[in-house]
Amino acid sequence: MNRLKLNIARKKPGFVPPLVMVGVLVVLLPVFILMTLDRVKKQDEFIRERFLITGTSLIRTFEAGTRIGMLSMQWGTKRIQSMLEATAGQPDVAYIIITDAMGKIIAHSDAVMVGKIYDRWAELGPLPGDPQRIFSRALNTREGPVLEVVKRFVPFHSMFRGRRRGPVHGPDPGCGNMPPGSFGTERSVRSAFGAFGQTDHYIFAGLSMAGVQADQARGYKNIVIKALLFFVFCCSGIIALFALQAYRGAQSSLEQVKAFSDNVVQNMPSGLITLDTDFNVTSTNRAAEKILGEIPEKACPRMAAMAAEISGAGGVASGEIALNQKGKGDLRLDMTVSAIPADEDQIQGFVLLFRDLTQIRDLKKQVETNQRLAAIGKLAAGVAHEIRNPLSSIKGFATYFARQYENEPEDVEIARIMVREVERMDRSITQLLEFAKPMAVQIKQTRIESFIRHSLKLVSHDLGKKKIHVETDIRTKRETIHTDPERICQVLVNLYMNALNAMDSHGILEVGVADVSDNLEIRVADNGCGIPAKDLEKIFDPYFTTRAKGTGLGLSIAHRIVENLNGDIRVESRPTKGSVFYITLPDNEKIE
Template sequence: MRSPTPSPFAAGLPATAWAVAGAALILALVVGIMAWMSAHRAKQAMSSLLLEKGEAIITAVEAGARTGLRGHRRGMPAEERLQILLEEMAAQPNVLFLALTDARGRLQLHSGSQEIGGQLWNEADMAALAPGCAPQWRIVEAPDGKQAFLVYRAYSPLAPHCSPAMRAQLADHPPGARLGWCSVDNGTCPDPSTGHALFVGLDITPFDAARRDDLRNTALLSLALLVLGGGGVASLFWARDARQSRLLLARSQTLAAEALTQMPAGCLVVDPSGRIDRCNATAAAMLGLACDQTGAEAGARTAIDHLPSELAEAIRPVLQEGLAVDRELLLTRPDAEPRPVQLTVSAMPPGPGTPEQDAPGGALVILRDLTDMKRLQDAVRRRDKLAAVGSLAAGVAHEIRNPLGAIKAAATFFSGQFPAHSDGDRMAALMLREVDRLNRVVGELLELGRPSGASLREVAIGDVVDRCISLLRFDLEQQHIAINNAIPPDLPAIHGDADKLLQALLNLMLNAMEAMHRVEDRPRVLTLAARLEPAGAAHTVVLEVRDTGPGIPDDLLPTLFTPYVTTRPQGAGLGLAVVQQIMEAHHGEVRLANAVPGPGAVAALRFPGVAKEYA
């Protein structure tokens, strides 16, 4: 029989000690390299910062010199202006001196005026420095003995910044003339051997102190990392198995939390006491809960008694007896519309160490929103019904309309055979009205049977409303209905079929007029209004038709768009179905509701997808 492989921990301490020592040595080397790189980066950062500061000062001096040259005729010479500028710039923190020298290193200007005329550098030093167009730097010893960060560059305030206006101002000076150590015809960087150079001495003491502090902190941090790293490496040998177990557990918990969060269905975890332990965002939105990003229910854990009663009643048997539940449920909340859901509740196994091993360890609740599916089912049923109506209309429309034409012609003939306002005249007029109504019903049947496509182009809502009002103006006056056109003039255009929109709006306005026909105790007012509603990346245009009639019975609201459902004794119940079909062709929707505050009803046509730039 094969003997088991001995554990490295059973082989004694020497192997472990050597492994720890080797790991510590590698760690020390890595930490040392990181410390050196950190110090090198700090030095580079300091040099770059001081160079940028020095260059900014040189640029500011040259800008001031250009300003002085443009004002050289106003009394003060440009040299005196530049000297004042150097003295003021040298007063800034950490600036030791500013100096302007000629090609031999002799001081022409200095922030300490007593130094003017002296020698800043000898000719050999100037040749070594070699000032050019680009700023350069080096560390030198300042006259007061301090270490200075020296930034220098050839002094050329007129190149390349000399503007046409400035050159025009200096045009009266002969070529080669010099103003404030600047050649008037200088268009390029001057020759370092013949031009002047501007030097800025910056105090590096604060930066050295900061760098020393950074090095000290880096050393302390490196030492701490070395100690902690060495201890960590040593502990890894004794805690390897435990660490792997913790990683596996953490990975499992993360995976479970991510799965819970990303589930498209609502998910609740209920503990055995009947309190919600976890929930995802979908369940929180459905039930009005507050869950944090980890899925834990925020604040004090909510008891299932605070959930909708029908949901709580379905969870309790699972917690008590471990029974599984899988059925459809209608969730009702006082602050939201009823929501159909597919409910699945299953018992969770008890945790390890639980005294009652047969008792459920809680319940897992899955809620799948069926709203969209129910809406699609309703749409399919409605389309099937409309298809049947369309087939019927196609079959009988021709057979009905031909006799209707003959009846209308006969009624028109008979109406001329009787005296006005006689019984025969009234009967003939009644026949004509009924023929028109029957012809309109046949037309609506045919409209329902046709494909709902629309030729979409830009349409102004205000124009469609104006056309409808013009067509119905006589009827509105006859029925003593006041029209209130509240369409804003700046309402953006929508993409639609103007003729079909006219038909939909006419149906809604005729319904509103019919609803107000018997109103006697209040004014009859038909209001047309429109507004924009923000909706993410686009806006929705909402067109409303509001009347002051008796309103719509609550029991009829869910079925008003079904063919042959109507509130009018003489209505066919097809107008709203036609309106809905037209709105679907425009990728919109129509909504009906009672006015709040009343009286009356409101029909809203909603057109989504209006771009923000047109709103």
């Protein structure tokens, strides 16, 4: 029990061990770091995708404008340069460049750069030949970070898709103010575009990302804050679950300890009573109720006096006290009183432990009885044969004198009295020998109703002479029991004869059989004269009898037989009201 209390003290309700919290952090921290990095990566991809779409739209819009200008208004390189410079003035556009296949700048948002070689051309690698394919890369320039979108520049390619190559007669609706027949062939168009008549041109749109860096930083901050909050929330939730589990475990352990303590207290053999500081009874156990009977609300004066002795000095007080119980006489108890401590030298109550010294007296009496029986056994073994031989001679001579003086009635009567007394002495010696020698029992399966009927049949003649009415009540659910039927019949016959001698004519003998727990209980009751209270404790002692012709060994032998069968026999009796004997027998298949 102390070990259980120690474990409960270590497991406080809601307490989570540090290792559990470290384990939660070790498991969750990498997960949330990966989740945060994934969110950041997705945000970067979203921004890049957004700028890529913006750059692609810008290129395609410029490409469409260039196409329309070339076809309808005969734009040349200067007009395209002007349009490029105007377009580059839009927000977030760092530069727009058109180069040929060798990296020479044909048009640039900064006119100074026209005719030069694009300085980052060597870093490009193979460029896409498909006009529909878009290529992008991130750069760090003097103006700041830039997302550069690259596409093959083909402003005139779509004009000839699905057209015939012969001369065109009449104006072309898509050529605006162009002279009729000016763009009759693809070759003539390329020639008219001058510098843009080359086969491969590339357009570069640089989108400045400096403006979104602050937004991106705020986005990173929000992602980190949300991740931390979510991380703290999850950690708190998991730790709360562990704390709840620990609390439930501690509560369950406390309930187990309480149940264990209550079970120990209720089933301990000694009586236990707790008192408050005013000596009021606050709790008891079953042993206390069994010893004291009805428990008063306030402790008796002797108990309160013992508790008062330690209320000031502390420690433990013990001693033997006597209580006067109504109808039961004095009850002597061996009692120990100790204080229930509270905070700092305060007492919140008292614990009283006690045991009934009556049991000790009974044990002492039983030891004395066993010692007497041992002495009787030794005496009986040494004297029985020495007495029986002279008794046989006396009986023989008395029989002889009865025949010799058969004409003298007085002498014959004296001789017969001598024979009867010798026979009575022989029976006493026989009972003494049977009582003193070790008793052997033969256990076998026996029908209950059969040995009850048989035992009554053995005394039916004596019962009939006094016109005793017999009532039987067999209520057991079992049909058989493992016991020694001969010995049990002997016990029952002794009880029947005692009841017969205690009753007048027309008395009532009751024999009942019932199940009590796992045992069989046989009840023999009569309405005779009863047994005085002062003799109840002596009736099973050897040679104790209240009848002039009794040997005093019948009930002693019955008691010994029942004990050898692992049973119990007890009596309840009131003068003039009759007596009831209870025999409790276990169903033993084997008695060792």
